[in-house]
Amino acid sequence: MKRPLRLPFPQMRLIPLAALLAFAVLAAQVAPGAAQVPARVEDPPYEAELMRLSEILGALHYLRPLCGSPDGTVWRDEMEALLDAEVQDDERRRRFIERFNQGYRGFSSVYVKCTPAAEAALARYIEEGGALIRNVTTRYNR
Secondary structure (H helix, E strand, C coil): CCCCCCCCCCCCCCHHHHHHHHHHHHHHHHCCCCCCCCCCCCCCCHHHHHHHHHHHHHHHHHHHHHHCCCCCCCCCCCCCCHHHHHHHHHHHHHHHHHHHHHHHHHHHHHCCCHHHHHHHHHHHHHHHHHHHHHEEEEEECC
C-alpha cells in the first residue's frame, strides 16, 4: 500500500548513478516551476533543486499508480536512494521527507481517480524531475 515516507535512512554523500539513471529511464518512458526552500549556509548549492525533486517524487508516488502504472514503491524507493546518497543530518532529512510528503498529500487530497488533469500533472512532473536531475548532475557531479 502507498504511504508517505517517514523512516530514517543511512547516510552517504553522492547521488548514486543507478538511482539517477532509473529516474531518467522512467521519465523517458512517460513523457519527454520549482518552489523555493530557504537554504542554510551549510546546504549545498543545489539544495533547492533536490527539495523540489523530493516533492516531485512524492507526487509521482501517488499519481503513477493512480493512473494505472504498476510502479509499486518505485518512487518511494527513489526517495530513499536520494536520502541515502545526500542527507547527512536529521534536520535536513526531515526537510526532504516533508517535501516528499507534501508532494504526495497535495495530490492525494485532490485526486481519487486518474483524470486528464492528473495525467497532465504527471507528465509535467516527470519532465521537471528529469530536468532537475540533468541540471544537478551536469553542474555539480564530480
